[in-house]
Amino acid sequence: MLQQQPSNMGNEIRHRETEENRASNESPIRVNRVTKDYLGGKVVALDDMTLNVKKNQVTAFIGPSGCGKTTLLRLIAGLEYPSRGNITSYGQSILGPGPDRGMVFQAYTSFPWLTVMKNVQRGMQIQGISTVEQRERAEHFLKLVHLDQFADSYPVELSGGMKQRVAIARTLAQDPQLLLLDEPFGALDAQVTWEMEEMVIEIIESESKTVVLVTHDIQEAIYLADRIIFFTPNPGELRQTFQWNLKGEKGFPRRKTCFLIRDMSRWKSASMG
Ligand SMILES: Nc1ncnc2c1ncn2[C@@H]1O[C@H](COP(=O)(O)OP(=O)(O)O)[C@@H](O)[C@H]1O
Ligand SMILES: [Mg+2]
Numbered sequence: 001m002l003q004q005q006p007s008n009m010g011n012e013i014r015h016r017e018t019e020e021n022r023a024s025n026e027s028p029i030r031v032n033r034v035t036k037d038y039l040g041g042k043v044v045a046l047d048d049m050t051l052n053v054k055k056n057q058v059t060a061f062i063g064p065s066g067c068g069k070t071t072l073l074r075l076i077a078g079l080e081y082p083s084r085g086n087i088t089s090y091g092q093s094i095l096g097p098g099p100d101r102g103m104v105f106q107a108y109t110s111f112p113w114l115t116v117m118k119n120v121q122r123g124m125q126i127q128g129i130s131t132v133e134q135r136e137r138a139e140h141f142l143k144l145v146h147l148d149q150f151a152d153s154y155p156v157e158l159s160g161g162m163k164q165r166v167a168i169a170r171t172l173a174q175d176p177q178l179l180l181l182d183e184p185f186g187a188l189d190a191q192v193t194w195e196m197e198e199m200v201i202e203i204i205e206s207e208s209k210t211v212v213l214v215t216h217d218i219q220e221a222i223y224l225a226d227r228i229i230f231f232t233p234n235p236g237e238l239r240q241t242f243q244w245n246l247k248g249e250k251g252f253p254r255r256k257t258c259f260l261i262r263d264m265s266r267w268k269s270a271s272m273g
Contacts, residue, residue: 021091024088024090024091025055025090026054026055027052027053027054027055028053028055028089028090028177028178028210029052029053029076029087029088029089029178029210029212030052030053030087030088031049031050031051031052031053031072031075031076031085031087032050032085032086032087032088033048033049033050033084033085033086034046034048034049034050034072034075034082034084034085034086034087035047035048035049035082035083035084035085036068036071036072036075036080036082036083037083041083044234045068045071046068046071046072046075046082046237047237048085048237049068049072049085049237049238050085050238051229051238051241053076053178053210053212054210054226054227055210056208056209056210057210057211057225057226057227058204058211058212058213058224058225058226058227059211059212059213059225059226059227059228059229060212060213060214060215060220060221060224060225060227060228060229061073061212061213061214061215061229061231062214062215062216062217062218062221062228062229062230062231063216063230063231063232063233064216064233065216066233066234067231067232067233067234068231069182069214069231070182070214073103073180073182073212073214075087075094076089076094076101076178076180076212077097077101077103077180078094078095078096078097078098078101079097079103089101089178099127099174099175099176100176100177100178101176101177101178101180102171102172102174102176102178102179102180103171103180103181103182104164104167104168104171104179104180104181104182104184105167105182105184106182106183106184106186106187107187108155108160108163108164108166108167108187109167110155110163110166110167110170111155112154112155112156113154114154114155115151115152115153115154116142116147116150116151116152116153116154116155116158116166117135117138117142117151117152119155119166119170120137120138120141120142120166120169120170120173121134121135121138121173122170123170123171123173123174124137124138124173124174127174134173137173137175138151138169138173139151140173141169141170141172141173142169144169144172144199144202144203144206144207145165145166145168145169145199145203146165146199147162147165147166147169150162159192160187160188160192161188161192161195161196164184164185164187164188164196165196165199167184168184168200168203172203172207172209176209177209177210178209178210178211178212179209179210179211179212180211180212180214181200181211181212181213181214182214183214183215183216184196184200184213185197185220186215186216193220197220197223197224200224201223201224204224213225226243227241227242227243228241228242228243229241230242
């Protein structure tokens, strides 16, 4: 009996560890009871938020302006820290930015004094990747975002949509497992946004990434995401999660999308008032 106990405990611990590994493999990002406040608690951006981001899925955070979407993305990126609770990436607490997580911001973030090619190479340079590989990867991702013809242009010569594609190529070239997109098309006009959405679908399919997309556009969320998480306003809390399985059907007919949008919009106006 005395001898058996330690060995059972060992099994139990091993079993628990395997369970934890399995869970963090399925949901690489786990947000556990996270509160974030500012100004000594006067502003509560997120209140006791718990959610998971599932592997190889696109998860959309949706909710009105000021409900803490960007805050949560910045916490996941490691650019800020929770006031309470914790966030893990593959079971490890997030202590700062890391190469496993790449973020694309709403505002264009290219270096104006560098060419498009050099802009894409910049992040890889910091990672210490060889010049030859930098060039190869940059060429691959510029092609993917349809900017291979503009490799030698400067950002000032590009439209808003093209600048945002440079930012996406730069982030992807650093090969993060998790791609964090904060309203990446928010400043673009409707036609360009539509083209960018199509491009993001192509990228998600060919590069098999885990993606978190922040948006205020329900249509965009339905079109791009496998799962939508609704936030409440002031402070941000999780209100509802929707999930559907349309894998392999990304190019599904827009009519089907329209029905989903109609149902979701009805739900949203009924629940948010
Ligand atoms: N650095 C900061 N200092 C004070 N308040 C902040 C700061 N960052 C965000 N907030 C506040 O936190 C709340 C959530 O902001 P944010 O995450 O940007 O919302 P969203 O991205 O959903 O529009 C807002 O009330 C905002 O004013
Ligand atoms: Mg925001």
